[in-house]
Amino acid sequence: MHVYSRCLLWVFLCFGLFSALPARAEEEDPLLSVFLEGGNIEQATESLIQAINSNNFSFIRQQAIDSRLVPAGLEAGSARIVYFCNFDLMSRALAIDTRTTEFLPCRITLIETDKGVELSAVNPAWVSNRLGNHRLHEYCVKMKKDYLNIMSEAALW
Amino acid sequence: MVKPVCAILVLVLGAVAHAGPLTATAKTDLAGAIDGLTAAAENSGYQLVKVQPIDQALIKRGYPNPGMRILFIGKSSAVEQAMKANPKLLSVLPLRLTLIVEDERVIVSSDDLEMWKAMFPDPATVRLIEGWQHDLGLILSDLSGR
Numbered sequence A: 001m002h003v004y005s006r007c008l009l010w011v012f013l014c015f016g017l018f019s020a021l022p023a024r025a026e027e028e029d030p031l032l033s034v035f036l037e038g039g040n041i042e043q044a045t046e047s048l049i050q051a052i053n054s055n056n057f058s059f060i061r062q063q064a065i066d067s068r069l070v071p072a073g074l075e076a077g078s079a080r081i082v083y084f085c086n087f088d089l090m091s092r093a094l095a096i097d098t099r100t101t102e103f104l105p106c107r108i109t110l111i112e113t114d115k116g117v118e119l120s121a122v123n124p125a126w127v128s129n130r131l132g133n134h135r136l137h138e139y140c141v142k143m144k145k146d147y148l149n150i151m152s153e154a155a156l157w
Numbered sequence B: 001m002v003k004p005v006c007a008i009l010v011l012v013l014g015a016v017a018h019a020g021p022l023t024a025t026a027k028t029d030l031a032g033a034i035d036g037l038t039a040a041a042e043n044s045g046y047q048l049v050k051v052q053p054i055d056q057a058l059i060k061r062g063y064p065n066p067g068m069r070i071l072f073i074g075k076s077s078a079v080e081q082a083m084k085a086n087p088k089l090l091s092v093l094p095l096r097l098t099l100i101v102e103d104e105r106v107i108v109s110s111d112d113l114e115m116w117k118a119m120f121p122d123p124a125t126v127r128l129i130e131g132w133q134h135d136l137g138l139i140l141s142d143l144s145g146r
Helices: A002-020 A041-054 A087-096 A098-103 A124-131 A134-154 B002-017 B030-043 B054-060 B076-085 B087-092 B114-119 B123-144
Strands: A031-037 A058-064 A079-085 A106-113 A116-122 B023-026 B047-052 B068-074 B095-102 B105-110
Touching: A031 A134, A041 A058, A041 A079, A041 A106, A041 A116, A041 A134, A087 A098, A087 A134, A087 B054, A098 A124, A098 A134, A098 B068, A098 B095, A106 A134, A106 B087, A116 A124, A116 A134, A116 B087, A124 A134, B023 B030, B023 B123, B030 B047, B030 B068, B030 B095, B030 B105, B030 B123, B054 B068, B068 B076, B076 B087, B076 B123, B087 B123, B095 B123, B105 B123, B114 B123
Parallel strands: none
Antiparallel strands: A031 A116, A058 A079, A079 A106, A106 A116, B023 B105, B047 B068, B068 B095, B095 B105
16 A cells, blocks of 8 residues: 555656646747748738738738737838638638637738848647647648748748 | 645646646627627737637638637737847737637637747746736736626
């Protein structure tokens, strides 16, 4: 009985320590990013929207990063968000796991620098890794590929 | 006696450290929850940026109603701070809240910002994220208290 309770104590301690550590997404970066050399945010946005449409996604809207947070006309010109969606994929992913909303609708953030424009997005495969739903992960890996295709295609301007 | 107490303490601390998304429940319909969140966000210095009616968008295209909607809130100082501290954080702004309709209540949950702290452990980034988590906590408890 004494050995049993000691084992039980170790199990509890190990579980406690394990759950105290943040769950780490295996082999996935939290962000997907592609740098578009040269050009400005307007050109990058236009190129990105074309790439979204040619990859079977629907462009939803674009907005300045601080849209509706500052008076109209005073928004930051150097950072923008482009929203898009594939409704079929979204419906199927939501049916599997409602936590999918953590990366829906799809969004890519554009940040203009003096050397070009950086495109970045939360990596869906990173999110699904830590959600621990294997069925969802399949969709997220596909979505990650779609993001990278879109961003790479946008870089071919 | 001490050992079991320590074990329980480790378990509890573990659960706290791995907090995950923040959630709240409001006994109202979707429209009521959106109004309540808008007011709660304003009380904490945030603005409603956009209500994303993904339910309506899916229904319109012949898909089943997922019974949920997404709402984005933000404040200009959060954008400025993220630009200074860590521009990669702009990818999670404006902050997203998911509203799920369940019977006669709406469950609201935030994105899991805890993981971003683990990914970007520098003090400035962690402080910024903790500030947002704190604000989201206030907003959600404000909503539940209505």
